[in-house]
Amino acid sequence: TAAAAPAGGRRARLRRAAAQVLLTNWTGAATVPSRALYPHQWSWDSAFVALGLRHISPRRAQRELETLLGAQWGDGRVPHIVFNPAVPAGAYFPGPDFWRSAAAGRGAGAPPAVHTSGIVQPPVHALAAWQVHLADPAESRRRGFLPRLYPRLAAWHRYLAGARDLAGGGLAAVVHPWEPGLDNSPVWDAALARVEPAPPGSFTRTDLDHSPAADRPTDLDYARYVRLATSYRDHAYDDARTPHGFAVEDPCFNALLIASEHALASIARAVGADPGVHLRRAEAATAALVDRLWDPAGGVFLARDLATGAPIPGYSVSGLVPLIVPGLPADVAAGLVRTLHGPRFGLGRVHLVPSYDLTAAQFDGNRYWRGPSWFNTAWLIHRGLVRHGEHEAAGRLREQTLTAAHRSRFAEYLEPYTGDGRGIRNFSWTAALALDLLH
Numbered sequence: 001t002a003a004a005a006p007a008g009g010r011r012a013r014l015r016r017a018a019a020q021v022l023l024t025n026w027t028g029a030a031t032v033p034s035r036a037l038y039p040h041q042w043s044w045d046s047a048f049v050a051l052g053l054r055h056i057s058p059r060r061a062q063r064e065l066e067t068l069l070g071a072q073w074g075d076g077r078v079p080h081i082v083f084n085p086a087v088p089a090g091a092y093f094p095g096p097d098f099w100r101s102a103a104a105g106r107g108a109g110a111p112p113a114v115h116t117s118g119i120v121q122p123p124v125h126a127l128a129a130w131q132v133h134l135a136d137p138a139e140s141r142r143r144g145f146l147p148r149l150y151p152r153l154a155a156w157h158r159y160l161a162g163a164r165d166l167a168g169g170g171l172a173a174v175v176h177p178w179e180p181g182l183d184n185s186p187v188w189d190a191a192l193a194r195v196e197p198a199p200p201g202s203f204t205r206t207d208l209d210h211s212p213a214a215d216r217p218t219d220l221d222y223a224r225y226v227r228l229a230t231s232y233r234d235h236a237y238d239d240a241r242t243p244h245g246f247a248v249e250d251p252c253f254n255a256l257l258i259a260s261e262h263a264l265a266s267i268a269r270a271v272g273a274d275p276g277v278h279l280r281r282a283e284a285a286t287a288a289l290v291d292r293l294w295d296p297a298g299g300v301f302l303a304r305d306l307a308t309g310a311p312i313p314g315y316s317v318s319g320l321v322p323l324i325v326p327g328l329p330a331d332v333a334a335g336l337v338r339t340l341h342g343p344r345f346g347l348g349r350v351h352l353v354p355s356y357d358l359t360a361a362q363f364d365g366n367r368y369w370r371g372p373s374w375f376n377t378a379w380l381i382h383r384g385l386v387r388h389g390e391h392e393a394a395g396r397l398r399e400q401t402l403t404a405a406h407r408s409r410f411a412e413y414l415e416p417y418t419g420d421g422r423g424i425r426n427f428s429w430t431a432a433l434a435l436d437l438l439h
């Protein structure tokens, strides 16, 4: 179902509509993913938003990242949510009164005056910061954007490469299914099943006020998410002390860290610092990624469960995202491209790239990260295809993504076979990444 390219007039309309979404979702210092469902600042959303915003207002794109990194903790972690104090505490669960960052996170250096969550999300920020700089280098220099961001981004990467290398194998681990951003992916099912759910009635979900239950994680998923987050909080968000009930090395998370480490080398060069440390770290992490997570038989990267030490069987879009990694061995890249076009992901035959294996029993085309196609992963795969010279496939994916963004009114995600929008509309990263693909 490769869609026809939107013609000139349609492109201009799409551009205007996408810009309008970003204007509406801008709160004065940052962009919310959605006014209703996600009324605060999210970490990787902001990085994707900045990539689009730079085409409308490079200055605003800089502010987006500055606001997020302004809430960074002393230990280097960048929280996955920065709470907006103007939004009522009960508008989103789990909110500031659940995470209690300033008190519980004091030992880890949580900022005293900003409320944040205590977990993280994929590190797309250096990659975004470098692109934002390139959009208007003069404005960036005038505002001292890179010199101010560089130490913060470097500390963020040091946290992930240090405290989060739980297995000591050279990759960062995620300790909650919200951290990789692919919340209820079937890949987490087995690891999550070992987590004792929080008692029913001990918390109240707010997401179901805004999105159909069939498109969202289940109550049982949430009970386990709550248990894990509570335990981390009650151990002062200390990675060494917390008995992590969930610890996984995720390919998408680590691929983004590597791509961002390359971007950080460019940033280092621009501010007169040594890029060597970043390039060496990127090279070592790429070797670890291939060594620990590549599955040559499947032609995909698999997550590794640190509780069992074994790879997690299950093909997720996360395992294809390493296509963005510079310097990936050629046979690995070729394997990923083959898998993308194969029956499990059906590139060109379904809409965008499904978040989970189309042929698997767990595939559910409506439910969040268990099958629907998402625009951020499509954008990453597009970038990976371009990197590996797959221009025709990249061009088709780009046109499909633009058409789908328009037709679905910037849906959060799509049913892959019909291309129908799911979740909420006017979703920020959908609009931002469509804008970026228009340029």
Ligand code: 2M8
Pocket: 033, 038, 042, 044, 045, 080, 178, 180, 181, 182, 183, 207
């Ligand atoms: C979703 O996750 C949040 C929790 O962080 C939620 O379900 O409430 C995910 O899609 C995540 O990747 C995304 O960053 C976030 C905000 O768009 O929503």
